[in-house]
Amino acid sequence: MEPGRADEPGKPVKLSVLDVAPVGTGYSATEALRTSTDLAKLAEQWGYHRFWVAEHHNMPGIASSSPPVLLAHLAAHTSTLRLGSGGVMLPNHAPLVVAEQFGTLQALHPGRIDIGIGRAPGTDQVTMRALRRGGGAESVEEFPQALGELIGFVTGSWAEDHPYRRMHAVPGPASGVEAGGEFASAEAPVWLLGSSGYSAQLAGMLGLPFAFAHHFSGRNTVPALELYRESFQPSESLKEPYSMIAAGVIAADTEAQAKRLALSQALTMLRLRSGNPGRMPSPEEAEAYPWTPAEREFAQTYQSEHIVGDLDGVRAGMHALRERTQVDELMVISNVYGHDARIRSYELIARAWGLVTG
Numbered sequence: 001m002e003p004g005r006a007d008e009p010g011k012p013v014k015l016s017v018l019d020v021a022p023v024g025t026g027y028s029a030t031e032a033l034r035t036s037t038d039l040a041k042l043a044e045q046w047g048y049h050r051f052w053v054a055e056h057h058n059m060p061g062i063a064s065s066s067p068p069v070l071l072a073h074l075a076a077h078t079s080t081l082r083l084g085s086g087g088v089m090l091p092n093h094a095p096l097v098v099a100e101q102f103g104t105l106q107a108l109h110p111g112r113i114d115i116g117i118g119r120a121p122g123t124d125q126v127t128m129r130a131l132r133r134g135g136g137a138e139s140v141e142e143f144p145q146a147l148g149e150l151i152g153f154v155t156g157s158w159a160e161d162h163p164y165r166r167m168h169a170v171p172g173p174a175s176g177v178e179a180g181g182e183f184a185s186a187e188a189p190v191w192l193l194g195s196s197g198y199s200a201q202l203a204g205m206l207g208l209p210f211a212f213a214h215h216f217s218g219r220n221t222v223p224a225l226e227l228y229r230e231s232f233q234p235s236e237s238l239k240e241p242y243s244m245i246a247a248g249v250i251a252a253d254t255e256a257q258a259k260r261l262a263l264s265q266a267l268t269m270l271r272l273r274s275g276n277p278g279r280m281p282s283p284e285e286a287e288a289y290p291w292t293p294a295e296r297e298f299a300q301t302y303q304s305e306h307i308v309g310d311l312d313g314v315r316a317g318m319h320a321l322r323e324r325t326q327v328d329e330l331m332v333i334s335n336v337y338g339h340d341a342r343i344r345s346y347e348l349i350a351r352a353w354g355l356v357t358g
Contacts, residue, residue, distance in 0.1 A: 013322060015353045016050035017043050017346065018086045018215075018246045018333040021063035021070070024264075024280040025337075029063040033070070035339045036063075039346060040074045044081040046347065047355035051078075052086030052116055052331065061268060061279045068101040075109045084114025086211065086246065086331070087193040091119060095146050099153035099169035106189070107171040116211060117150065118193040119143045144202065147192070151206070154190055155236065190237070191244075200224040200231070207235025214325075215248035215333055218305025225325055244329035247321060248306035250336055251314045251348035261336040261345070262308045263287065266299035268335070273298075282337050315352035 019039065023032040040051050053070050056062040064070055067085040075083050083105075088098055098115070106113045152158045154172065158165035192203035192210055195217035203210035210228045214221045225243055232241040250265070252258035263286040271278055281289070291299070307317035322330055330353075334345040350356045 013327075014049035014329045015047075015350070015355060016052065016082075016244070016329060016331040017048050018052050018054065018331050019064065020054045020056060020333070020335065022268075022280050022335050022337075022342075023061050023063050025282055025285060027279070027338075031339070032063045033073075035342060036070070037074060037077055038339070039343060040078055040081060040083075042343060043346065043350075044078045046350040048081065048346075048350065049329070050082040050084060050114065050331065052084045052114065054086050055089050055092070055118075057092075059272070059277045061277060068105065071105055071113070072108070075105065075112065080112075082112050082114060083109070084191070085116045087116035087118040087191070089120060090117050090146050090150065091143065095150035096153055096167070096169060098150055099172060102154075102189070103169050103171040113189065114191060115150075115154070115189050116191040116193050117147060119147075119199065120195075147202075147206075151190055157236070194224065196220060197224050197227050200228040204228045204231025204241065205233055207233050207238050209238055209242040209244070211244045211246060211331065214245040214305060214321075216302075221245060221305075221325060225327065242329075243325075243327045244331055245321075245325055245327050246331045246333055247318070248303075248335070249314060249318065249332040249345075249349055250306065250308045250334050251311065251345045251352065252341070253310060253344075253348075255309045255313055258308045258310060258313075258345075260287070261341055262303060262306065263299075264337045265335045266303055269302055270295055270298055280335070280337050311348050311352055314349060318349075318352060 017039070019036050021032045021036045023029055043051050051074065053064045053067050055065065055067050057065050067088055071083050071085070090098065102113055102115045149164065152162065152164060153169040156168065156172065190208055192199055192206070192208045193213065194200055194203065194210065195213040197220070200210060200212070204227070212221055212224050228243060229241050234240070250258050250262045252261055260283045264281050264283050267286045267289055268280045307314055307321065309317065318330065332349055334342065334349065336342045336345050347356065
């Protein structure tokens with residue numbers, strides 16, 4: 001199989017980036033966001049298709065709490081790279097506000113903006129309540145309604161009896177997009193994100209492109225993708241199902257180096273799951289940590305679906321994952337400690353996928 005290609009002759013399998021602006025021990029949020037900016041500029045040069053940033057709150061080790069603000073900055077430092085949220089956690093926000101924020105981005109950078117939507121809070125329960133004091137979808141049952149409102153504000157299409165049908169998001173996400181362009185392809189502006197069958201089925205029923213969080217829900221990936229394809233109903237924005245997965249990939253010049261970098265991410269996740277989130281530890285900190293047998297088992301389980309290795313190992317792992325999932329697009333998240341190692345990991349991943357040669 002030609003690097004960067006699907007099994008079908010001539011059909012490209014695009015490669016994209018998911019970034020959370022990780023803040024490591026000894027680094028500031030300013031430095032983490034500078035690295036994200038450097039990474040976005042290089043990702044554009046290397047040939048990555050999209051660059052998405054995720055919404056998280058009350059997490060000292062993640063600086064991407066406000067995707068629209070960060071996306072505006074990244075868009076000003078790039079020219080062709082598609083930018084989007086991976087995602088905006090809709091229950092934390094009023095749909096009209098999200099539509100206007102991304103409509104402004106679209107008006108400033110036509111044809112380059114994606115709206116990736118998730119239904120999780122992206123934080124703990126106490127912080128969730130602080131975020132939602134202004135209103136939002138408080139339960140899973142309310143999410144489809146909020147999502148429907150967002151789609152209405154994005155497309156301008158409402159049921160005749162809907163109370164919002166005379167309202168408009170100004171600027172709206174359709175700003176600067178020629179009719180028949182953005183909305184009739186896999187570049188539809190609204191994506192649904194998920195890590196379960198619920199979001200997969202909902203995305204299919206609404207005819208939306210679907211992005212699955214393989215990096216932390218790997219065992220559910222194939223069943224969710226199958227459910228999405230089975231449930232898919234064509235819409236004005238998408239005629240055929242279009243799926244993407246976010247995969248955890250860490251690359252380094254040697255396999256040993258890659259595994260050492262991956263240990264930092266494993267300890268970060270262990271602390272998060274234990275209710276003690278903090279900045280990403282350095283590889284030295286992770287090696288010195290007194291791992292218990294149970295904690296080592298957790299780390300092994302967490303990393304079992306991740307791809308960690310040198311150039312050849314990452315290449316093999318990525319192509320095997322695409323073969324197993326048959327996704328239309330692959331998005332990688334490479335959370336490693338330090339500016340240089342993080343940049344190098346994404347460069348090697350681009351080389352592994354055939355985006356960069358020589």
